[in-house]
Amino acid sequence: xxxxxxxxxxxxxxxxxxxxxxxxxxxxxxxxxxxxxxxxxxxxxxxxxxxxxxxxxxxxxxxxxxxxxxxxxxxxxxxxxxxxxxxxxxxxxxxxxxxxxxxxxxxxxxxxxxxxxxxxxxxxxxxxxxxxxxxxxxxxxxxxxxxxxxxxxxxxxxxxxxxxxxxxxxxxxxxxxxxxxxxxxxxxxxxxxxxxxxxxxxxxxxxxxxxxxxxxxxxxxxxxxxxxxxxxxxxxxxxxxxxxxxxxxxxxxxxxxxxxxxx
Numbered sequence: 001x002x003x004x005x006x007x008x009x010x011x012x013x014x015x016x017x018x019x020x021x022x023x024x025x026x027x028x029x030x031x032x033x034x035x036x037x038x039x040x041x042x043x044x045x046x047x048x049x050x051x052x053x054x055x056x057x058x059x060x061x062x063x064x065x066x067x068x069x070x071x072x073x074x075x076x077x078x079x080x081x082x083x084x085x086x087x088x089x090x091x092x093x094x095x096x097x098x099x100x101x102x103x104x105x106x107x108x109x110x111x112x113x114x115x116x117x118x119x120x121x122x123x124x125x126x127x128x129x130x131x132x133x134x135x136x137x138x139x140x141x142x143x144x145x146x147x148x149x150x151x152x153x154x155x156x157x158x159x160x161x162x163x164x165x166x167x168x169x170x171x172x173x174x175x176x177x178x179x180x181x182x183x184x185x186x187x188x189x190x191x192x193x194x195x196x197x198x199x200x201x202x203x204x205x206x207x208x209x210x211x212x213x214x215x216x217x218x219x220x221x222x223x224x225x226x227x228x229x230x231x232x233x234x235x236x237x238x239x240x241x242x243x244x245x246x247x248x249x250x251x252x253x254x255x256x257x258x259x260x261x262x263x
Contacts, residue, residue, distance in 0.1 A: 002212060007056035010065065012095075015039065018078070020072070021083065021086050021097075021207035021208065021211065021232075022059075022082040022083045022086065022209055022210075022211070023061050023215060024061065024083075025060075025061050025062045025081070026059055026060065026078070026081075026082045026083065026102075027059055027060055027061075027065065027077050027078075027080055027081065027082060028057065028058075028059060028079035028081060028082060028085075029054040029058045029059075029060050029065060029075050029077050029078060030055045030056070030057060030058075030075065030076040030078060031049065031055060031057075031058045031068065031073060031074075031075050032054075032056075032073070032074040032076070033056070033073060034233060035084070035237055036074075038071065038072075038073050038177060041073070042056070042068070042073070043072050043133070043244065045064070045068075046228045047059075047060065047064060047229065048060075048188060048210070048217055048229055048230045048231070049221065055199065056069055057078075058075075059082070059210060065077075065146050067171055070260070071114070080262060081223050082209070085208070086092065086207055086208040086209055088157060088161070089208050091172065093204065093205065093206045093207055093208055094162055094208065095228050096220045098162045098166055099106075099165070099166060099169065100205075100206070101199060101202045101205050101206050102118075103130070104165055104198055104199050104249065105132075105134065107169050107172075107173065108121055108134055108136055108169065108198060109171070111172060111173060111176050112136070114176075115176040115179070117140075117142070117235045118138055118140060118142055118175075118176060118179055118189055119136060119137070119138050119142055119172070119175075119176050120136070120137045120142040120143055121134055121135075121136055121138070122134065122135045122137060123242030124197065124243045124246065124247050125166075125198075125239055125240070125242065125246065127167060127201065127202055127212065127239050127240045128203050128212040128213035128214050128238065128239060128240065129140075129202070129203040129206075129212075129213040131200075131202035131203055131206075132214045132241075133195070133197070133199075133200065133202070133240065133243045134198070134199075135195050135196060135197045135247060136172050136195070136196045136198065137193065137194070137195050137196075137199075138172060138175050138189060138194045138195075139189060139190075139192060139194060139195065139203050140177065140190045140191075141191040142193075144194075148191055148192055148193050149191075149192055149193070149251040149254045149255075150192070150193045150195065150250070150251050150252055150253045150256070151167055151192055151193070151194050151195065151253060151254065151255045151256075151257075152195045152197070152247070152251070152253045152256045152257070153171070153194070153195070153197070153201070153256075153257050153259065154168070154196075154198075154200050154244065154256075154257075154258050154259065154260075155168040155197070155198055155200065155254045155258075155259040156168070156198070156200050156201050156202075156204070156259075157200045157201055157218055157219045157240075157258060157260075158200045158201065158210045158212060158217070158219060158260065159202075159203065159204015159205040159206070159207065159208065159209050159210065159211070159212075160204065160205075160210050161210075161260050161261045161263060162205070162207055162208075162260065162261065163259070163260075163261025163262065164199075164259035164260060164261050165198050165199040165205060167259055167261075168196050168197075168198035168199070169196075169198045169261060170194065175188070175189060175194065175259065180212060193251075195247065195253075197244070197247070199201040200218070200240055200243075200244065201218060201240055202225050207211045208263070211230075211231070212238055212240055214238060215230050215231055216230060216231050216233075216240050217229070217230025217231060217232065218230075218232075218240045218241050220232050221236065221237055221238050221241045222235065222236065222241055222244070222245070223235040251257065
């Protein structure tokens with residue numbers, strides 16, 4: 001059985017090692033809609049995009065871009081080949097000065113080891129690519145479920161938005177280091193249960209992509225207002241969103257902040 005498992009993992013690794021983190025030919029494109037008809041067409045096309053100030057930033061294959069152009073919608077390509085763009089960051093997978101997933105995990109583990117009274121590390125699931133999904137719980141009695149307001153922070157649901165995990169792990173570190181030194185932080189830790197999922201999409205961060213290994217934008221995979229965007233086949237179809245749903249259902253959070261950023 002052991003050899004069968006190892007063989008299966010090896011085959012899966014070989015199969016996925018040549019996988020591209022973005023879809024074939026995918027581009028980052030600014031989209032400018034000038035009429036309600038154009039907005040309706042974009043919405044009905046279920047494209048993967050975000051609304052920005054005066055434009056939409058979309059992640060499009062050549063076929064999707066061609067449909068917009070045929071409809072007469074103005075576009076401007078920002079990154080012509082996202083797979084080449086991601087590969088440009090080299091083996092580290094992230095821009096210089098940012099933590100890798102392995103480094104994030106090491107810091108999280110060190111916080112739990114060095115501050116055991118106020119910080120515990122929890123496994124909340126296994127993400128795509130066999131990546132373990134972790135959450136830190138920081139509270140004055142972190143191993144207990146006390147009658148205190150629960151707060152959830154998450155970052156890195158889009159792997160190429162590197163600021164989220166960076167802010168989350170630094171926030172966790174500041175809470176631990178400043179406990180009993182800074183009165184404000186001490187009060188927060190003593191009277192809250194603070195959960196931090198510092199990297200919800202490890203595969204995406206490893207390869208600087210918006211998607212998980214299955215090619216799904218997991219920020220479009222949750223249940224509320226699900227509409228098939230981001231290549232999602234159905235609500236909570238991915239292990240990362242299942243893990244997020246699990247921690248939400250298993251606790252009574254009064255605040256949930258999901259951190260996004262630029263690339």
